[in-house]
Amino acid sequence: MSWIAPLFTLLGVVLGTGASALADRRRWRRDEHTRARELRIAMYAEYLTAMEATAQALWNVLRHVPDSERPAAAEGAFTAFDLGAIRQRMHVLAPNDVRAAGETVFRSLRRSRDYVAVTDPHDHEQLNRLKHEVAQARNELQSRMRHDIDSPA
Numbered sequence: 001m002s003w004i005a006p007l008f009t010l011l012g013v014v015l016g017t018g019a020s021a022l023a024d025r026r027r028w029r030r031d032e033h034t035r036a037r038e039l040r041i042a043m044y045a046e047y048l049t050a051m052e053a054t055a056q057a058l059w060n061v062l063r064h065v066p067d068s069e070r071p072a073a074a075e076g077a078f079t080a081f082d083l084g085a086i087r088q089r090m091h092v093l094a095p096n097d098v099r100a101a102g103e104t105v106f107r108s109l110r111r112s113r114d115y116v117a118v119t120d121p122h123d124h125e126q127l128n129r130l131k132h133e134v135a136q137a138r139n140e141l142q143s144r145m146r147h148d149i150d151s152p153a
Contacts, residue, residue: 036093040093041149043086043089043094044094044098046086047083047090048142048145050083051083051109054077054109055112057078057081058109058113058116059116060077061073061074062116062119062121062127063121070116070117071117074116075113078109078110083106083109087102090102095148097147098141098144098145098148101137101140101144102141104140105134105141108134115127
């Protein structure tokens with residue numbers, strides 16, 4: 001009977017250590033999820049900010065830059081806010097649905113760049129179609145971003 005007390009003591013130590021390790025693992029996963037979520041939130045805000053700045057810069061080029069200078073100015077406006085670099089980070093960090101919606105926005109802005117480079121600034125019909133396309137793509141992207149941010153671990 002003298003071995004029962006040490007056996008129960010050993011069993012208590014093993015169970016206590018296991019429970020502590022399990023709790024540490026859960027805490028680590030929760031913290032890791034929180035860090036990843038915060039990183040995505042910052043990246044999403046940066047992408048949306050760059051997207052809006054790019055669209056505004058393209059609009060300013062169309063309104064204020066002479067026809068002969070517009071191709072270079074449109075390219076400069078498109079690349080000025082590092083939208084492409086942020087897009088590459090989204091390819092690595094964002095879920096597939098957010099990444100796809102971001103690609104749609106990027107392609108819409110690229111079409112806008114091409115339009116601004118060569119169009120007549122008074123072609124309001126095409127301009128309004130492009131603005132609507134970009135706005136729809138942006139709204140879809142924002143919706144997917146919010147869903148990703150609000151999703152539990």
